[in-house]
Amino acid sequence: MSSPTEPVLLDVQGVTVSFDGFKALTDLSLQVPRGSLRVLIGPNGAGKSTLLDTIIGKVRPVSGDVRYEGQSLTRLPEYRIANLGICRKFQAPGVLDGLTVHENLQVATRRGKGVLGSLRPGMRAHEAQRVTDLLDLTGLNGKAHQLASGLAHGEKQWLELGMVVATDPHLLLLDEPTAGMTAQETAKTAELIRTLAGRHTVLVIDHDMAFVELLDAPITVLHQGQVFREGDLATLRADPDVMEIYLGRPKEDAPTPGDPHAQA
């Protein structure tokens, strides 16, 4: 789904992943243009998590290749893939409950200097600006000096996302970023993620169709370890084959296009 004018950042080429003979991914190909936002959906067991695991080097394909900026990732150790700027959200250090929101973001912007070093007095101007930008991005300005332990679930997720962004990842992989969130928190998360696209390339897995709709991004549907369809949400909702595999319902029972409460 990339046009010839958009350079491909991530190029998954005919990847097959086998777990003791069971093919979780079969000859799967997917291109993600630089700076784009892409959503991955599909029924349980479709292979979404396995695909992300393969990109970050946690799982190795038996055939095919994953190329990132033209470089093959399939033989690189996980830490080298991470060092290329590929970040899966759960890989980020968790929020430190005993620190304030501001301190957490400060720690994240000074990654590698250790927590104590990170909290030394006198932030450099560019670090202070970076933290201010991240507070703006996450909408947590008003909570900057509150302890992270006191944040609501959604606020903690935004802080964690801010901490990930502080590391300036080129490719951000988000696995169900709205799990456990209220509708309001989900809407704000969609807005935040949309802001990230452009500067970052973002690949999101989620089951919540209301969230997917708000992301308003191209969607890839996985089914049985393969790309089943690609398109926008309206087109996919109007596709009876997608409705059938996605919802596990016969075509005649498929929800009408536009059903905002459909779950993957």
Ligand SMILES: Nc1ncnc2c1ncn2[C@@H]1O[C@H](COP(=O)(O)OP(=O)(O)OP(=O)(O)O)[C@@H](O)[C@H]1O
């Ligand atoms: N480590 C593993 N060993 C054996 N089988 C596995 C392993 N990991 C995943 N699988 C199987 O591979 C298939 C794809 O799983 P995967 O978790 O990638 O699907 P998914 O689309 O992320 O599903 P869900 O939406 O339920 O998280 C499933 O049938 C799953 O049981």
